[in-house]
Amino acid sequence: MNRWTYIRNKAIWSLFTIIFVVVLNFFLFRVLPGDPARQGIRDPRLTPEAIEAIRIRFGLDKPVINCIQTINPFRAGSCEINPLDTQFFIYVKNLLRGELGISFYYNRPVSEILGERLWNTILLIGGGQILSIIVGVVFGILSAWKARTPLDYGVLVTGLVAWSLPTFWLGIILLFWGSTHGFPIGGKATPGMSSYPFFAQLTDMLWHLLLPTLTYTIVFMGEYMLIMRSSLLDVLSEDYILTAKAKGLSTFQILKDHALKNGMLPLVTIIAINLGFTVGGVIQIESVFSWPGLGGALFEAVSRRDFPMLQGGFLLIAISVILANFLADLMYSYLDPRVQTE
Numbered sequence: 001m002n003r004w005t006y007i008r009n010k011a012i013w014s015l016f017t018i019i020f021v022v023v024l025n026f027f028l029f030r031v032l033p034g035d036p037a038r039q040g041i042r043d044p045r046l047t048p049e050a051i052e053a054i055r056i057r058f059g060l061d062k063p064v065i066n067c068i069q070t071i072n073p074f075r076a077g078s079c080e081i082n083p084l085d086t087q088f089f090i091y092v093k094n095l096l097r098g099e100l101g102i103s104f105y106y107n108r109p110v111s112e113i114l115g116e117r118l119w120n121t122i123l124l125i126g127g128g129q130i131l132s133i134i135v136g137v138v139f140g141i142l143s144a145w146k147a148r149t150p151l152d153y154g155v156l157v158t159g160l161v162a163w164s165l166p167t168f169w170l171g172i173i174l175l176f177w178g179s180t181h182g183f184p185i186g187g188k189a190t191p192g193m194s195s196y197p198f199f200a201q202l203t204d205m206l207w208h209l210l211l212p213t214l215t216y217t218i219v220f221m222g223e224y225m226l227i228m229r230s231s232l233l234d235v236l237s238e239d240y241i242l243t244a245k246a247k248g249l250s251t252f253q254i255l256k257d258h259a260l261k262n263g264m265l266p267l268v269t270i271i272a273i274n275l276g277f278t279v280g281g282v283i284q285i286e287s288v289f290s291w292p293g294l295g296g297a298l299f300e301a302v303s304r305r306d307f308p309m310l311q312g313g314f315l316l317i318a319i320s321v322i323l324a325n326f327l328a329d330l331m332y333s334y335l336d337p338r339v340q341t342e
Contacts, residue, residue, distance in 0.1 A: 014322050022315065100312035106306075114316060117296070131213070137224060140224065141260075143225065162221060165222075171212070184208045187292075212285050212286070224271075230266075232263040269328055283296065287299060
């Protein structure tokens with residue numbers, strides 16, 4: 001199997017997985033008990049006429065799919081209906097146009113709200129992932145090469161402690177420490193900064209981003225340290241590494257040309273999975289530091305029973321995980337060409 005055939009097959013499987021997730025995501029929120037119109041907008045003053053108007057406004061008066069009325073029992077109707085005038089078809093049609101529905105709470109397109117929050121989350125996890133990968137890989141390599149030395153023991157203990165720290169607890173500790181040392185304790189910008197020059201606004205945003213990014217980095221670098229150390233120790237025990245040493249190759253050459261590619265394989269998988277899940281998984285960090293990201297938006301949507309927001313957020317997270325795993329498969333084929341034949 002050549003590289004392009006391998007990539008094509010992985011792309012096809014990823015596409016089928018996305019289609020399955022789209023269908024599952026649609027039905028998941030429509031089999032929940034209760035009236036979405038009443039639960040999404042919980043106001044005891046709503047009259048039956050107002051609730052019916054809300055259903056019509058958000059398309060909840062239409063059958064879910066063709067004539068299946070048991071899933072959507074809030075409005076009786078005839079089975080003689082155009083299949084194109086169902087919630088499922090409208091949902092798919094809107095997805096193809098990049099529309100995720102209207103938020104019950106904000107009364108705005110979900111795609112606009114999630115788009116604003118997503119960039120804030122990418123800023124947080126982008127900086128945190130880069131720093132944690134660099135620190136984790138470097139110290140993991142040093143620990144494996146200097147195994148059973150004080151450096152190795154120090155890296156091992158540090159990695160175990162960092163990996164075991166609860167994210168919210170570490171965030172609260174750093175928030176308390178930062179509040180006593182002049183760091184901002186929440187939000188994305190200082191009030192009134194919108195009137196300042198762009199460079200001042202950028203500096204202020206990075207200043208607010210420092211503690212959340214540090215929290216993210218500490219939590220994930222421990223995991224990367226331990227996995228890189230364990231993987232590289234296995235590789236360094238192979239016979240071809242001993243042969244490379246017998247040839248007189250330097251430490252740098254052995255690591256660069258023989259050990260790192262194979263040692264990086266497990267780490268690539270973990271990084272890809274983390275990149276996918278942390279799009280919505282930084283909810284604890286965003287909640288502690290009041291960072292206006294995607295995780296915070298989903299947390300608010302749960303408490304407000306904002307089903308369109310939850311549906312759009314879960315779909316975005318699922319697609320992120322699928323794409324991240326697809327990129328991991330591509331990296332695998334580059335690091336280890338044997339994967340293509342298997």
